[in-house]
Amino acid sequence: MNRRRLSLLGAAAAITLAAAGCGGSGPAQDGPDGTASAAPVTLQQIQDEGVITVGTEGTYRPFSFHQDGAGELTGYDVEVMRAVADKLGVEAQFEETQWDAIFAGLEAGRFDVIANQVTINDERLAKYDFSDPYTVSNGVLVTTADNNEITSFADLEGKTTAQSLTSNWYALAQESGADVEAVEGWAQSVSLLEQGRVDATINDKLTYLDYQKDNNNQNIKIAAETEDQSEVGLAFPKGSTDLVEAANKALDELRADGTLARLSEKYFGEDVSQ
Structure with missing residues (x-):
């Protein structure tokens, strides 16, 4: 069931559907440790919908925050993700959540990707797919x-x-x-x-x-x-191979055209993207 349609259902119906394994990126499947995880997200899926749903905190300055506590969501990670989405030909739609619940949201299919300074390590690589680093x-x-x-x-x-x-x-x-x-x-x-x-x-x-x-x-x-x-990368559900490849191509282009360096200078005063 499409995530956007699911969000329009009543709370009770949403809970019932979640229990049945329905979600934005497809039915839940067993992960490498035997626990339920979201199905892979494909490039075609997000391009068909025209939207990539992004999990982020919204309270983590300077990476993901609201200026003066209000207004539009901004920050280094937010701007990088918007630039990546633009390269993919879709809109970035952000879903704000606390850090301690952000991976559960990805596993439940609430997000297609996390953009929130997620450090790449062996434990996470076993559970999720990652883009190339965009912060070091x-x-x-x-x-x-x-x-x-x-x-x-x-x-x-x-x-x-x-x-x-x-x-x-x-x-x-x-x-x-x-x-x-x-x-x-x-x-x-x-x-x-x-x-x-x-x-x-x-x-x-x-x-x-x-x-x-x-x-x-x-x-x-x-x-x-x-x-x-x-090294920090974008985190995707395991098996989202072609979407990760497309994100890496987008990041390469943003690095080559100076976008990542410009955003780094804006928020940190130096290039932190490599």
Whole structure:
């Protein structure tokens, strides 16, 4: 059943249809771990509908947010996705959801793709298909400015960090021996850090730099950076091969014509796309 028609049904009918396996990208199927996952999405499907449905937070500045808390959705990831959709000859329709529910939305067929700074890692590659990276960056360990005990990730052993439980940084905090306090996002992490309720937080350096650009918060600092860079791509249901190939072709063209560099400069002051 077409996703757009499904959205017009009553809540009770939608629940019944979902249980029966109906969704925007086709019936649910078993994933590699035996759990239900959305059927692959094809390029032909989205071109026939004229729309690609995109899962994103809408509260994750500077990647996906509303300027001044209102108005049109914008941000680096949003503009990149709109440019990719334009290359595919379709409209990008964004569905905003909390990060902790975003993968469930993709698996349930609510979205065709996620554009929300999704780091590519082995665990996710086993469950989803990814485009080529459109953002490359380091992770940073952030503490209070007067904290001289934490100068490396090894120093997190026995300390408390604030992390979203489904983020890549949560895994790094755990691997470093930290006790993790669950939060919804960066703003809450900074708040807990300043209140002394956690010792540190790990996040993307670009998020930190964007925050400091607007806030110039002298109470926090970068204590360490990851040696390895993280790569971010668009996430699709497993098996969406031709759609991923088309997205990669679009990203190549946007890189070649300077669009990705221009968007990077707009939001970060440097090219973060490669």
